[in-house]
Structure formats: structure tokens, C-alpha cells
Amino acid sequence: DVKVTQSSRYLVKRTGEKVFLECVQDMDHENMFWYRQDPGLGLRLIYFSYDVKMKEKGDIPEGYSVSREKKERFSLILESASTNQTSMYLCASSESSGRAYNEQFFGPGTRLTVL
Amino acid sequence: AQSVSQHNHHVILSEAASLELGCNYSYGGTVNLFWYVQYPGQHLQLLLKYFSGDPLVKGIKGFEAEFIKSKFSFNLRKPSVQWSDTAEYFCAALRNKLVFGAGTILRVKS
Secondary structure, eight states: OEEEEESEEEEEEOTTTOOOEEEEEEEEEEEEEEEETTTTTTEEEEESSSSTTOEESSSOOOOOOEEEETTTTTEESSOOOGGGEEEEEEEESSSTTOOOOOOOOOOOOOOEEEO | OOEEEOOSSSEETTTTTOOOOOEEHHHHHHSSEEEEEETTTOOOOOEEOOOOOOEEEEOOGOOEEEEEGGTTTTEEEEEEEEGGGOOEEEEEESSEEEOOOOEEEEEOOO
């Protein structure tokens, strides 16, 4: 079974703090993704990575950065947290997009509240 | 821009009622289609997927979806829902990237 784990289920931070969200997958997947999930908006892609040290902006990258130093780990960084970044953050991984089977597997999510 | 539309945000059904959740995507050409489900307190998981071949796709827990290319649609169906189907359902389309619809919250009354 593919397992995607996220470092925290719940996180409360203050405005202006630097926040790190960690994600680890154990299936040697090449691709990793960060989404945020908001009611009525579905999932929106923040950043993704096709390989170690590679990153690509998604649809809403402003205010976020990412780091992928190892294949199994993909970190999302909020440089200076703001209240409008209060959300559920989901990490996902998938095999290489060169294959037909590219289902994404999701972690349990981190609910971040910025006060 | 690529987009996915889900017709209903909230659906309430009684047990044993039939379910159909609408999904339309905005772009032509080859596209892979998915339905994901998120049960209360659980992580998002795949319900079914369509890549090619038979446009009627069967997934887990008695769900199925039909790909109609001419209508750019991929509607989810279940003939008889159960209380345990209460969840949020997301349609998604993959071309260069996976694009999700806004989600449909289904509540099944027992």
C-alpha cells in the first residue's frame, strides 16, 4: 500500500511566522504535489515536483515555497504566514507522468490555522 | 484554462435512493478522468478512473461513471446509496496537471 504521511494533522501559527509542512511518501514515486483544500473551491495546486531538486509552480504559488532535497520528502514552506493561508493542506504523490497509470495518492492533510 | 465543473455543491438523499453527480471538464483531446472521495475525517482516496476503452467505468463500493466525450462529461452514479456513502466527492481531470472540481458534499439520511 502506498503511504503518504504528513508531519502534523493540526497546526496553529501566528501571523508572520515561518511555517514548515512536511510530507513523506514510501513508494519511490517521482512526482509529489502540494494542494490546499477550501470549502467550495475544491483542491488547488500550489506546487509540484517531478524530481529531486525540481519544482514547478501550480495555480496558487504566491506566499509559498517548496523544497525537495530527497525523493521521498517534499516540504511546503510559508515564509510569513497570513490569515488567508488558513486552510487544509494536502500532499500527494504519483508515479512518473510518462506512464499511463498516474493516480495520485494523498496524505491525511494538515489543517493549518493562522491567527 | 483547464477547468472542471461539478453541478451540485450539496446533495441530500435518503438511503436506497439513486445517485448521480454531474461533472464536466472544459477541454478536448486526450484526458484522464477521476472521481475521488473523502469520507469524514479520512484522507482523499480514488473511487474510479477512466483512461481509455469502455466509457462505462466501475469503481469501488458499487460506484460507476460514464465518460461521454461529446458532452465533456464524466458523471458518477450509484443505483442505491447507503448511509456510509456520506462524504465529499471530487471529480478531477488530468492532462498536463490534475485539475479538481469544487466538490459535492453528499449526505445520506438513514
